[in-house]
Amino acid sequence: xxxxxxxxxxxxxxxxxxxxxxxxxxxxxxxxxxxxxxxxxxxxxxxxxxxxxxxxxxxxxxxxxxxxxxxxxxxxxxxxxxxxxxxxxxxxxxxxxxxxxxxxxxxxxxxxxxxxxxxxxxxxxxxxxxxxxxxxxxxxxxxxxxxxxxxxxxxxxxxxxxxxxxxxxxxxxxxxxxxxxxxxxxxxxxxxxxxxxxxxxxxxxxxxxxxxxxxxxxxxxxxxxxxxxxxxxxxxxxxxxxxxxxxxxxxxxxxxxxxxxxxxxxxxxxxxxxxxxxxxxxxxxxxxxxxxxxxxxxxxxxxxxxxxxxxxxxxxxxxxxxxxxxxxxxxxxxxxxxxxxxxxxxxxxxxxxxxxxxxxxxxxxxxxxxxxxxxxxxxxxxxxxxxxxxxxxxxxxxxxxxxxxxxxxxxxxxxxxxxxxxxxxxxxxxxxxxxxxxxxxxxxxxxxxxxxxxxxxxxxxxxxxxxxxxxxxxxxxxxxxxxxxxxxxxxxxxxxxxxxxxxxxxxxxxxxxxxxxxxxxxxxxxxxxxxxxxxxxxxxxxxxxxxxxxxxxxxxxxxxxxxxxxxxxxxxxxxxxxxxxxxxxxxxxxxxxxxxxxxxxxxxxxxxxxxxxxxxxxxxxxxxxxxxxxxxxxxxxxxxxxxxxxxxxxxxxxxxxxxxxxxxxx
Amino acid sequence: xxxxxxxxxxxxxxxxxxxxxxxxxxxxxxxxxxxxxxxxxxxxxxxxxxxxxxxxxxxxxxxxxxxxxxxxxxxxxxxxxxxxxxxxxxxxxxxxxxxxxxxxxxxxxxxxxxxxxxxxxxxxxxxxxxxxxxxxxxxxxxxxxxxxxxxxxxxxxxxxxxxxxxxxxxxxxxxxxxxxxxxxxxxxxxxxxxxxxxxxxxxxxxxxxxxxxxxxxxxxxxxxxxxxxxxxxxxxxxxxxxxxxxxxxxxxxxxxxxxxxxxxxxxxxxxxxxxxxxxxxxxxxxxxxxxxxxxxxxxx
Numbered sequence: 017x018x019x020x021x022x023x024x025x026x027x028x029x030x031x032x033x034x035x036x037x038x039x040x041x042x043x044x045x046x047x048x049x050x051x052x053x054x055x056x057x058x059x060x061x062x063x064x065x066x067x068x069x070x071x072x073x074x075x076x077x078x079x080x081x082x083x084x085x086x087x088x089x090x091x092x093x094x095x096x097x098x099x100x101x102x103x104x105x106x107x108x109x110x111x112x113x114x115x116x117x118x119x120x121x122x123x124x125x126x127x128x129x130x131x132x133x134x135x136x137x138x139x140x141x142x143x144x145x146x147x148x149x150x151x152x153x154x155x156x157x158x159x160x161x162x163x164x165x166x167x168x169x170x171x172x173x174x175x176x177x178x179x180x181x182x183x184x185x186x187x188x189x190x191x192x193x194x195x196x197x198x199x200x201x202x203x204x205x206x207x208x209x210x211x212x213x214x215x216x217x218x219x220x221x222x223x224x225x226x227x228x229x230x231x232x233x234x235x236x237x238x239x240x241x242x243x244x245x246x247x248x249x250x251x252x253x254x255x256x257x258x259x260x261x262x263x264x265x266x267x268x269x270x271x272x273x274x275x276x277x278x279x280x281x282x283x284x285x286x287x288x289x290x291x292x293x294x295x296x297x298x299x300x301x302x303x304x305x306x307x308x309x310x311x312x313x314x315x316x317x318x319x320x321x322x323x324x325x326x327x328x329x330x331x332x333x334x335x336x337x338x339x340x341x342x343x344x345x346x347x348x349x350x351x352x353x354x355x356x357x358x359x360x361x362x363x364x365x366x367x368x369x370x371x372x373x374x375x376x377x378x379x380x381x382x383x384x385x386x387x388x389x390x391x392x393x394x395x396x397x398x399x400x401x402x403x404x405x406x407x408x409x410x411x412x413x414x415x416x417x418x419x420x421x422x423x424x425x426x427x428x429x430x431x432x433x434x435x436x437x438x439x440x441x442x443x444x445x446x447x448x449x450x451x452x453x454x455x456x457x458x459x460x461x462x463x464x465x466x467x468x469x470x471x472x473x474x475x476x477x478x479x480x481x482x483x484x485x486x487x488x489x490x491x492x493x494x495x496x497x498x499x500x501x502x503x504x505x506x507x508x509x510x511x512x513x514x515x516x517x518x519x520x521x522x523x524x525x526x527x528x529x530x531x532x533x534x535x536x537x538x539x540x541x542x543x544x545x546x547x548x549x550x551x552x553x554x555x556x557x558x559x560x561x562x563x564x565x566x567x568x569x570x571x572x573x574x575x576x577x578x579x580x581x582x583x584x585x586x587x588x589x590x591x592x593x594x595x596x597x598x599x600x601x602x603x604x605x606x607x608x609x610x611x612x613x614x615x616x617x618x619x620x621x622x623x624x625x626x627x628x629x630x631x632x633x634x635x636x637x638x639x640x641x642x643x644x645x646x647x648x649x650x651x652x653x654x655x656x657x658x659x660x661x662x663x664x665x666x667x668x669x670x671x672x673x674x675x676x677x678x679x680x681x682x
Numbered sequence: 683x684x685x686x687x688x689x690x691x692x693x694x695x696x697x698x699x700x701x702x703x704x705x706x707x708x709x710x711x712x713x714x715x716x717x718x719x720x721x722x723x724x725x726x727x728x729x730x731x732x733x734x735x736x737x738x739x740x741x742x743x744x745x746x747x748x749x750x751x752x753x754x755x756x757x758x759x760x761x762x763x764x765x766x767x768x769x770x771x772x773x774x775x776x777x778x779x780x781x782x783x784x785x786x787x788x789x790x791x792x793x794x795x796x797x798x799x800x801x802x803x804x805x806x807x808x809x810x811x812x813x814x815x816x817x818x819x820x821x822x823x824x825x826x827x828x829x830x831x832x833x834x835x836x837x838x839x840x841x842x843x844x845x846x847x848x849x850x851x852x853x854x855x856x857x858x859x860x861x862x863x864x865x866x867x868x869x870x871x872x873x874x875x876x877x878x879x880x881x882x883x884x885x886x887x888x889x890x891x892x893x894x895x896x897x898x899x900x901x902x903x904x905x906x907x908x909x910x911x912x913x914x915x916x917x918x919x920x921x922x923x924x925x926x927x928x929x930x931x932x933x934x935x936x937x938x939x940x941x942x943x944x945x946x947x948x949x950x951x952x953x954x955x956x957x958x959x960x961x962x963x964x965x966x967x968x969x970x971x972x973x974x975x976x977x978x979x980x981x982x
Contacts, residue, residue, distance in 0.1 A: 340777070378784045397760075434724045502891075504892075
């Protein structure tokens with residue numbers, strides 16, 4: 017307990033002030049309540065509660081967990097997008113005497129939550145969703161190595177997503193110290209409210225889920241590949257995911273530790289990162305970026321992997337120089353640990369230290385360039401079909417090369433002294449993350465039919481693409497320019513004499529274009545659903561694909577592969593198709609019994625108890641924290657004694673389902 | 683001709699963006715209008731790097747669009763080699779060319795990092811002037827130890843004279859000290875003293891601000907810099923010495939308390955060793971805790 021704070025034995029630090037009373041907390045609470053009521057009403061009306069519980073919430077099927085990831089990520093993107101809009105509109109207004117419509121503190125909460133939500137709950141969520149949906153199919157396995165842990169990972173992620181929004185309902189204010197809660201600003205002395213604690217526990221919940229997910233995917237990729245699929249025969253998305261997950265398991269513990277230590281400062285009055293009593297603020301900055309920089313590659317590598325698949329498929333050609341692509345991904349993985357200091361060249365390290373980290377930062381661009389050139393060489397000599405995923409790919413390359421140049425420039429310590437903390441930096445990392453988002457959109461438009469059974473509408477998709485590309489330039493080119501005009505990030509107002517206002521206004525217009533782009537994506541979903549019969553993917557292989565996920569029906573049966581595929585080359589399905597032109601399919605000689613994981617609610621229960629513990633610790637309710645922790649541990653113990661976690665799907669049943677599916681096709 | 687539209691659209695978008703960039707980055711573009719030795723050096727690094735990067739990226743863009751256009755599915759004249767997957771020369775080239783560009787950039791910037799190291803003293807004809815800077819919540823205190831004067835949110839410096847800024851903070855989180863037209867940033871933190879050396883070309887007024895988020899008063903934590911001739915500087919110092927405001931331990935105690943958008947204050951005297959005491963106050967556990975009044979979080 018903090019030495020001087022008075023806490024109630026039951027309610028801890030919580031008082032009636034914690035209830036919603038500001039316009040945005042009341043509004044947020046009302047919005048969430050109404051949405052929740054609406055969903056509950058629909059579920060009750062159509063008697064879907066049991067279905068929801070059995071088919072989705074307790075599912076251990078990666079195909080369903082993946083879809084739940086995508087849904088949560090989309091909701092969070094809406095939430096993070098509102099933050100972005102409020103920020104940009106505030107900045108477009110608040111020049112000279114005007115203070116805009118947000119107080120400084122509220123503005124700072126908004127950019128903090130925008131950053132956290134977009135990185136932890138949008139980008140990460142989308143990638144984990146796509147990996148769940150596609151990766152097992154690509155490497156020819158039915159499931160992840162640990163289906164229950166996968167469910168737990170998702171529910172911890174979902175708990176974190178709810179937790180980061182919980183301050184709307186109880187607490188009233190979020191963290192306001194930047195997306196990484198820099199010390200000492202995030203220490204109790206400067207941030208006495210519960211905002212930082214909500215931030216810390218949201219990251220801990222979702223971070224634990226991410227770490228478990230990382231372990232799960234690594235074990236899956238190493239141990240569960242189809243017979244014959246050696247590492248050097250794996251699709252590049254699997255390679256990229258493996259590298260990304262290696263980064264996850266080595267970098268996320270650093271984040272967990274750094275955030276835990278900060279929280280100890282706040283909860284137990286320790287002095288690890290405080291300015292006095294021997295605390296060292298620079299230690300926290302180092303730790304947080306030791307995680308923070310690998311995190312960039314955790315997000316970018318899976319996008320690279322998806323683009324490798326897409327370029328090869330739509331160029332109708334093998335990937336050029338597969339070994340180089342793998343080497344580049346591994347090179348990125350290794351060197352991404354050696355560049356973290358470039359986030360604070362201005363903290364006063366000597367020229368040698370800055371110079372070394374600057375040079376390492378430049379070197380990490382080499383494998384990136386290799387990947388880009390390899391994609392172009394893959395297109396060379398191909399027959400390129402410009403389907404929607406290819407649009408996103410070309411758009412990605414255009415902005416990624418641009419943002420990469422800005423990144424190399426920022427890697428120069430001498431240049432960084434001027435550009436650090438400016439909107440140039442903000443524009444740079446948004447360019448890179450936008451590249452990852454283009455990757456997500458490319459991946460979704462590529463694999464959508466595999467997930468839903470019908471393709472996405474191309475017309476609305478192309479509209480969305482153009483709006484996003486133009487919106488990107490209109491939003492971020494002004495920010496690059498503002499950086500050169502000396503505009504630092506995170507300003508809630510500025511003097512009119514700076515001449516910044518027209519550019520901030522242009523950025524706000526760019527944001528509106530991006531909103532239209534998001535609208536077009538929603539329209540694309542609606543249009544595709546309406547025409548789902550026309551767009552139905554009957555073959556399971558709409559793009560003439562090369563990898564195993566295209567060898568099964570769209571959507572695949574719950575057991576995915578009736579018989580485990582045999583892999584004889586790098587492009588397993590492409591080679592099988594050429595060997596047996598009738599789509600490589602045909603019923604296997606015989607079916608075997610399939611062992612499937614049972615559904616379980618334990619992932620949900622454990623996350624629920626973890627959520628309760630986190631909530632109790634934010635408010636210093638020691639008894640509730642103990643209860644929550646005991647509950648979570650009890651669930652883990654109960655689960656580890658459960659023996660009936662799998663069931664056998666008899667071969668006869670598989671044969672029946674397969675025969676029925678074939679009859680249905682004809 | 684969907685692909686033609688795609689290519690033209692992307693090129694047009696990029697060109698329009700660049701036009702916006704150059705049209706709008708006029709005299710307000712502080713970084714591209716340096717007025718000091720260090721800022722000029724930093725701009726030279728930025729431009730050199732950008733020229734090298736752009737000349738490396740231009741062929742990539744060209745290859746991307748040319749390849750995408752030539753090998754479009756509709757163009758049956760282009761050769762189709764679906765199995766083509768390796769070419770030793772290209773394999774080596776795609777590693778060697780980027781490596782050559784980036785390694786030379788790394789070497790170039792290693793040297794620049796040393797030349798423009800903020801801690802590195804500047805050789806100038808005039809004798810260097812030391813100014814001690816204390817970041818407070820949310821204002822900047824400038825102490826002239828040799829002259830025995832101080833100022834809040836305003837700093838006057840003699841032109842063409844190496845200036846040594848010693849930077850620390852008191853009761854304020856991590857801050858970044860920045861005068862874009864004179865030099866890049868340096869953090870100012872509690873418990874340690876960092877340094878920033880710069881030199882102004884000539885007389886002028888420049889804007890300075892805090893560049894690292896440090897609480898609700900962040901946006902207003904700006905200061906003005908005036909560069910003047912040596913004679914004007916001397917007469918300014920003499921004028922400040924006649925100021926009725928004196929920085930004492932008591933008035934410093936008031937100044938440390940959080941306040942934002944503070945107007946300029948000029949102090950005719952400063953308690954001796956104030957800056958050193960501010961640094962020492964936080965630097966060791968043995969130094970003991972800061973005064974309770976400066977710890978609002980704990981006093982609640």
